[in-house]
Amino acid sequence: MTKALAHVLTLGAVWLVSGSAAPSSEASTPTAMTLEVAESIPEPSAPPIVPFAERPHVNLDAVWWTAPRHETVERLADRWGLPPEDLVAFNPSLAELGAKDRVEVGTRLCVYRFDPALPSRSVGAPNQGHLEHGAPFIEGEAWILREYRPRSWATRHVVTELAAQLHAFALDHPDAQPVKLGEFSQRGGGKIKPHRSHRSGRDVDMGYVMLERPEGHKHTLATRATLDAAATWSLVQRLRDSGQVEAIFVSASVQEQLVPHAMGTIDAAELSAVFSVLAPDFRAEKSAFLRDVPGHAAHMHIRFACTDGDESCRIAQRRRGKKGHGGKRRKRGKRRR
Numbered sequence: 001m002t003k004a005l006a007h008v009l010t011l012g013a014v015w016l017v018s019g020s021a022a023p024s025s026e027a028s029t030p031t032a033m034t035l036e037v038a039e040s041i042p043e044p045s046a047p048p049i050v051p052f053a054e055r056p057h058v059n060l061d062a063v064w065w066t067a068p069r070h071e072t073v074e075r076l077a078d079r080w081g082l083p084p085e086d087l088v089a090f091n092p093s094l095a096e097l098g099a100k101d102r103v104e105v106g107t108r109l110c111v112y113r114f115d116p117a118l119p120s121r122s123v124g125a126p127n128q129g130h131l132e133h134g135a136p137f138i139e140g141e142a143w144i145l146r147e148y149r150p151r152s153w154a155t156r157h158v159v160t161e162l163a164a165q166l167h168a169f170a171l172d173h174p175d176a177q178p179v180k181l182g183e184f185s186q187r188g189g190g191k192i193k194p195h196r197s198h199r200s201g202r203d204v205d206m207g208y209v210m211l212e213r214p215e216g217h218k219h220t221l222a223t224r225a226t227l228d229a230a231a232t233w234s235l236v237q238r239l240r241d242s243g244q245v246e247a248i249f250v251s252a253s254v255q256e257q258l259v260p261h262a263m264g265t266i267d268a269a270e271l272s273a274v275f276s277v278l279a280p281d282f283r284a285e286k287s288a289f290l291r292d293v294p295g296h297a298a299h300m301h302i303r304f305a306c307t308d309g310d311e312s313c314r315i316a317q318r319r320r321g322k323k324g325h326g327g328k329r330r331k332r333g334k335r336r337r
């Protein structure tokens, strides 16, 4: 039995039968017992419907962080956009400190704890909605987070999915540089300047995979001298194959650098489905996976899809679909997606 088939059979009893989408990282891992049951299922004649690749499990029960400076509780809470009382609730030992007392640098602090009674939801459209019970992005070796993180929140689904994909990507590309993560959403979502979207917990700005390790606060322009185009294409392909990402905004100048690497991995029809830059009127092409939205030559903007159970997110999608993408016309200026 091939390795891939073994995975499919393992999945048979768990996901394929129910016809649901690919499992999120929060789904329980198939157990040995599942495998026993699955092996009695005859080999399918048709190819598997749900692609499956091994992926790391992301534990999002709690998020821990190390205090980077000798600072007060108020200042530390501010780094995550948390009310100080919430930080104290997550870390009861902080209650003993006075308002002016400082926490030792290097102290491990909990900044998030999962409460199953409070499901994480993306509510409304990305340019109008908000985020309920979001989670902060976790620390990991395959990516670099900013030191100041009040805009590092997303739905639990987005955090687990992106962390798992980035981690798996790094395992496949041990020589690739870590990517720099930028803006997500605020803890409760809503408007953040200068963005038009990033309001509902499913938008993420992420630097491209670069030839040098990214330093500093800003993303570096992705040129032929700076961009690791082969690795970036591989990461984009992985995100697309996950089925969890709706679209990625990537400037035409960067798409052009990725196309040669994609040509060996997907056929002509797929190339057109992925790259807006291959369309005759590429600025107008809105159905491709990679879209040329101006302002994305130094970072990509990943828009995750609504999850199956998130009706508040889907209702907004349907309403938007009826009106079309128009709405108010965007003013020219420094607004970003």
Ligand SMILES: [Zn+2]
Pocket: 195, 198, 203, 204, 205, 300, 301, 336, 337
């Ligand atoms: Zn963005």
